[in-house]
Amino acid sequence: xxxxxxxxxxxxxxxxxxxxxxLELGRDADTGGQTKYVVELACTLAKHPQVAxxxxxxxxxxxxxxxxxxxxxxxxxxxxxxxIRLACGPRRYxxxxxxxxxxxxxxxxxxxxxxxxxxIPNVIHTHYADAGYVGSRVAGWLGTPLVHTGHSLGRVxxxxxxxxxxxQETIEENFHISTRIEAEEITLGGAALVIASTHQEVExxxxxxxxxxxxxxxxxxxxxxxxxxxxxxxxxxNPPIYQQLQRFLQDPDKPMITAISRPxxxxxxxxxxxxxxxxxxxxxxxxxxxxxxxxxxxxTMESGxxxxxxxxxxxxxxxxLYGHVAYxxxxxxxxxxxxxxxxxxxxxVFINPALTEPFGLTLIEATACGVPIIATSDGGPQDIIxxxxxxxxxxxxxxxxxxxxxxxxxxxxxxxxxxxxxxxxNVRKNFSWDSHVEQYLEKVRLFPQQKVQSLLxxxxxxxxxxxxxxxxxxxNRLPTADRFLVSEIDNTLLGDQEALEKLIQRIRDEGETxxxxxxxxxxxxxxxxxxxxxxxxxxxxxITSTGSEIYYGPQIVTDTTWQKHxxxxxxxxxxxxxxxxxxxxxxxxPEAQGKFKLSYFVDTSxxxxxxxxxxxxxxxxxxxxxxxxxxxxxxxxxxxxSKGDALRYIALKWGLPVKRFLVAGASGNDETMLAGxxxxxxxGNYSKEIxxxxxxxxxxxxxGHYAWGILEALDHYDFFGNLSQNQPEAALV
Numbered sequence: 231x232x233x234x235x236x237x238x239x240x241x242x243x244x245x246x247x248x249x250x251x252x253l254e255l256g257r258d259a260d261t262g263g264q265t266k267y268v269v270e271l272a273c274t275l276a277k278h279p280q281v282a283x284x285x286x287x288x289x290x291x292x293x294x295x296x297x298x299x300x301x302x303x304x305x306x307x308x309x310x311x312x313x314i315r316l317a318c319g320p321r322r323y324x325x326x327x328x329x330x331x332x333x334x335x336x337x338x339x340x341x342x343x344x345x346x347x348x349x350i351p352n353v354i355h356t357h358y359a360d361a362g363y364v365g366s367r368v369a370g371w372l373g374t375p376l377v378h379t380g381h382s383l384g385r386v387x388x389x390x391x392x393x394x395x396x397x398q399e400t401i402e403e404n405f406h407i408s409t410r411i412e413a414e415e416i417t418l419g420g421a422a423l424v425i426a427s428t429h430q431e432v433e434x435x436x437x438x439x440x441x442x443x444x445x446x447x448x449x450x451x452x453x454x455x456x457x458x459x460x461x462x463x464x465x466x467x468n469p470p471i472y473q474q475l476q477r478f479l480q481d482p483d484k485p486m487i488t489a490i491s492r493p494x495x496x497x498x499x500x501x502x503x504x505x506x507x508x509x510x511x512x513x514x515x516x517x518x519x520x521x522x523x524x525x526x527x528x529x530t531m532e533s534g535x536x537x538x539x540x541x542x543x544x545x546x547x548x549x550x551l552y553g554h555v556a557y558x559x560x561x562x563x564x565x566x567x568x569x570x571x572x573x574x575x576x577x578x579v580f581i582n583p584a585l586t587e588p589f590g591l592t593l594i595e596a597t598a599c600g601v602p603i604i605a606t607s608d609g610g611p612q613d614i615i616x617x618x619x620x621x622x623x624x625x626x627x628x629x630x631x632x633x634x635x636x637x638x639x640x641x642x643x644x645x646x647x648x649x650x651x652x653x654x655x656n657v658r659k660n661f662s663w664d665s666h667v668e669q670y671l672e673k674v675r676l677f678p679q680q681k682v683q684s685l686l687x688x689x690x691x692x693x694x695x696x697x698x699x700x701x702x703x704x705x706n707r708l709p710t711a712d713r714f715l716v717s718e719i720d721n722t723l724l725g726d727q728e729a730l731e732k733l734i735q736r737i738r739d740e741g742e743t744x745x746x747x748x749x750x751x752x753x754x755x756x757x758x759x760x761x762x763x764x765x766x767x768x769x770x771x772x773i774t775s776t777g778s779e780i781y782y783g784p785q786i787v788t789d790t791t792w793q794k795h796x797x798x799x800x801x802x803x804x805x806x807x808x809x810x811x812x813x814x815x816x817x818x819x820p821e822a823q824g825k826f827k828l829s830y831f832v833d834t835s836x837x838x839x840x841x842x843x844x845x846x847x848x849x850x851x852x853x854x855x856x857x858x859x860x861x862x863x864x865x866x867x868x869x870x871x872s873k874g875d876a877l878r879y880i881a882l883k884w885g886l887p888v889k890r891f892l893v894a895g896a897s898g899n900d901e902t903m904l905a906g907x908x909x910x911x912x913x914g915n916y917s918k919e920i921x922x923x924x925x926x927x928x929x930x931x932x933x934g935h936y937a938w939g940i941l942e943a944l945d946h947y948d949f950f951g952n953l954s955q956n957q958p959e960a961a962l963v
């Protein structure tokens with residue numbers, strides 16, 4: 231892969247089957263136009279001189295039911311573009327609706343990939359709601375601009391399914407529509423740019439979302455690969471797919487009415503068959519060719535495609551269309567442009583009768599082959615026919631409207647030729663991939679002047695907006711840092727202003743490759759307030775609430791995977807109840823409590839010992855971890871949570887060995903992160919409960935108090951140099 235200067239762009243498209251050649255378009259509901267779009271976008275971006283690298287990231291699939299191509303972790307598309315396949319849930323191929331529980335893992339794997347690359351992408355561009363959810367998280371962690379293309383939208387789908395009489399419970403059960411819509415709302419709130427295919431998509435479809443922000447939306451129609459889609463030459467010979475059609479047709483040289491789509495209800499192919507079957511003139515004028523993906527045995531297909539195909543076969547039988555309709559079981563991706571050319575050669579017409587059509591890639595492909603088009607009046611076809619002036623729009627639910635448009639196209643030779651010529655000229659002007667990429671990069675070039683939208687919870691204000699004078703970096707150093715300084719706030723980092731200022735200056739002067747983190751018992755809000763008050767620059771990493779919460783700056787994005795990890799067997803109400811009648815123990819204020827942390831004051835003169843309190847909870851089968859500090863504070867956490875556990879989780883997630891973390895603390899609250907293989911320092915003003923760690927070869931007890939002690943440790947471990955000689959340097963994961 232090229233590593234020259236230029237843009238590094240990551241495209242994320244999680245579901246479906248994606249490979250560089252012979253795409254299985256129409257294989258199922260997930261392997262449609264989106265898979266073709268992202269591959270062609272990746273390849274065209276990589277050809278541009280301003281782009282250094284394009285990674286198209288998708289799901290790794292190891293399943294004997296699909297090609298081994300999808301089990302390859304890396305597939306090279308060109309010298310600057312590749313497909314990267316990452317683990318996401320079970321190895322087998324899954325439909326997109328059941329992938330939601332595994333997307334946090336996918337986000338972590340994407341982060342690991344970026345860490346291996348060693349360069350923060352200039353853009354993360356996500357496709358569809360599932361990738362939007364992943365990209366929102368990763369872009370927020372990195373401070374990278376997020377670009378999003380929806381392809382189709384959940385709120386629109388929900389509305390149309392309800393209009394067709396489908397019950398809300400059925401929609402939720404089959405499509406997990408509420409999860410999808412929430413992911414779309416999150417994505418729209420965080421995206422620096424939303425790319426739509428049509429103006430209708432922006433003005434009508436996105437407008438039903440709560441986070442609709444049209445100023446951050448731009449219409450850039452998809453392109454067509456003109457090297458593959460072009461008209462048939464005069465001496466062009468009938469292609470291999472022609473042999474397939476001959477099996478079905480009495481007169482295979484008649485004009486073709488061609489439809490190519492997935493076997494989905496919204497594609498409305500049954501209405502096309504009815505229109506053809508009920509019109510004797512159309513049967514006389516032309517053959518009907520319907521290509522609905524690939525199939526072996528429809529009884530083994532999912533219920534949706536199976537029902538669509540069964541209805542079409544029944545209609546063919548009802549109208550006795552044998553000899554007039556071709557419906558091949560198999561075709562290769564190379565057959566598709568040949569089908570368009572064959573349609574043009576026979577002076578036929580391409581039709582897309584879908585109930586809804588966000589764009590309609592097949593329409594511009596047919597247009598590029600010189601074929602007039604007829605299309606649904608919904609969505610993208612309006613823009614395509616408006617720009618190309620090469621066909622007619624129809625009401626997809628009006629059989630007579632479809633019939634009239636087909637007859638007009640097939641019988642008016644002058645009009646057919648005019649539409650064919652218009653399409654050939656205008657598709658190159660408006661719908662080439664080169665044009666698409668030029669417009670795309672023009673928008674991306676503006677990103678250095680823009681800020682990525684905050685992904686904060688509504689309960690947490692953005693520090694950048696609340697404290698405009700505070701030193702908040704634009705980017706997170708987590709993906710590129712080769713070492714990390716992590717410190718407790720109270721009695722460690724903060725306490726001596728002169729020492730703090732010297733530490734800040736030293737990090738600026740010598741810590742180019744150093745990330746900075748905070749690990750504190752405080753809540754996020756309290757920690758941010760203290761850091762701002764002491765004018766400490768916004769850290770790259772925040773471990774708060776005694777290790778029960780992890781956030782990544784500068785956007786302060788929650789690590790939800792960590793929350794899921796520690797939530798097992800956490801019973802806060804039962805713990806509160808069990809602690810109620812223990813003498814000398816008092817619950818701290820609500821501000822000190824967290825979702826995964828219960829904080830108490832302990833009066834040791836009348837309370838049981840710390841060990842007795844923990845034993846009391848364990849005897850009641852409550853899985854809890856206690857952190858006791860300053861001889862008066864007790865934090866109760868999930869059994870998997872602590873500062874040390876959080877730190878090691880982060881090290882694994884970001885691919886940085888714990889031996890490259892210098893951690894600083896002063897109390898029992900910090901013990902779990904000081905112990906082990908980290909580089910550790912206990913500052914001079916430490917609490918007596920941590921005295922037991924003295925003598926450990928892995929922990930340096932400094933003379934200086936507060937940040938003076940951290941400064942000592944920087945020299946002791948040669949932290950900005952080669953790290954400590956007694957700490958063997960480990961290779962990055």
